Amino acid sequence: MSESLWRPTAPLENLRRRATLLADIRRFFAERQVLEMEVPILSRRATSDPHIDSIVADCSGAPAFLATSPEFGLKRLLAAGIGDCYYLGKAFRNGxxxxxxxxxxxxxxxYRVxxxxxxxxxEVGEFLSWVLKISHVRSYSYRALFLQHLDVDPHRASFEELKAVLARVLEISFEPxxxxxxxxxxxSHHIExxxxxxxxxxxxxxxxxxxxxxVEEDELGVPVARRFEAYVGGMELxxxxxxxxxxxxxxxxxxxDQRYREDNDKPVNPFEERLVQALEAGMPACAGVALGVDRLLMLACGAGRIDEVIGFPIDRA
Structure with a gap:
């Protein structure tokens, strides 16, 4: 065994920068009167998202799952009336x-009620500008980006049309x-x-x-998902x-989601029916966003890899 494996992979200066960033984040939300909340990171329920897998643990002889995000716990708190809130802490995703x-x-x-x-x-643009000292913020609809870069309407193009565009701009060895x-x-491979x-x-x-x-109709009468993503230099944050x-x-x-998992031979675990109950009880209208702090720190430090901003990644944990 190498004698150096006990050492952190990140330079100590980057770890000091992490501590400063966490304090800055808490100050940002304290100034805006958004409360920090704790939620369980070990639960009897798993994510149902077909594209994310939970890490399974044995807890008192029964399976439990490490949280892939704090979303379900925070939404249950929102339904109980906690108001504007945030979570800053660990999450886990398998693979x-x-x-x-x-x-x-x-x-x-x-979350903002x-x-x-x-x-x-x-607010996300303001937060990123403040942390990264970047003044240039621009926004595009998903349609506008695809029209600008590929001359195709992503909401109306057929599967065959999209495959043709894909063949034109990318080399792939499989059938989508x-x-x-x-x-x-x-x-991910052309626009970002x-x-x-x-x-x-x-x-x-x-x-x-x-x-x-x-899901609501846009200005052209097309149903769209009312969601957004934030990127800095092409990196999704x-x-x-x-x-x-x-x-x-x-x-x-x-x-x-559960049917998709079953049909595609993915683990089918208990889903969070308590969120459904919370919505039935009346979760207030709100908007929420999840942001990867490690990637944010990578950008702040000019790091090329995540192990440059984490003390002990999985191969040293």
Missing amino acids: EAGGRHNPEFTMLEW GWDDHRLMI AGRDECLDLLM PAMGEGITLVYDFPASQAALAR ANGYWELTDAPEQLRRFEA
């Missing part, structure tokens, strides 16, 4: 390790599974690298990518929603 990922990571998630996605998008996979590949410097906010995603966001408050629709989406 996510690499230059920008670690299975254990630091997440910032906050009475706000929609566009109002929260402004559907429209959303085509769109994701075009966004071309975003350039500064803060880019993208809103009105395809309705099929709504996750836990509301945050994902925000005008939150779904419809309990039956939430249950339908959970059940659809």
Whole structure:
């Protein structure tokens, strides 16, 4: 065994910068009277998101799951009347390790009661500008980006049309599974690298990518997901929603996720039915956003890999 494996992978200066950043984040929200909340990071319920896998633990002889985000706990607090709130702490996702990922990571998630996605998008831009000292903030609809970079309407193009665009701009050795996979590949491999410097906010995603966001018609009468993503220099940092408050629709989406998992041989675990109960009780209209603190610190430090801003990533934990 190497004698150096006890050492942190991040330079100590970056770890000191992390401590300063966490204090700055708490000051940002204290000044805006947003309360810091704690929620469980070990639960009897798992994420149902088909694209995220929970880490399973044995707890008193029964399975428990490390939280992939604080979302469900915070929304239950919102339904109980806590008001504007945030979480700053650890989250866990299985199988996510690499230059920008670690299975254990630091997440910032906050909720604003009475706000929609566009109002929260402004605050996210202000937050990122303040932390990173960047003044250039621009916003585009998802449609506008695809028209600008690929001359295709992502909401109306057929699967065949999207495959043709994909073949024109990217080399892939497999058949995409559907429209959303085509769109994701075009966004991540063609549009994101071309975003350039500064803060880019993208809103009105395809309705099929709504996750836990509301779906409403845009100015052209096309159903879109009322959610946004924030990028800096082409790196995705945050994902925000005008939150779904419809309990039956939430249950339908959970059940659809479970069917997808079953059909694709992915683990099917207990989903958070208590969120449905919270929505039935009356969660207030609100907007929420989750932001990756480690990636934010990478940008603040000019780091190229996540292990330059984490003391002990998974291979040294």
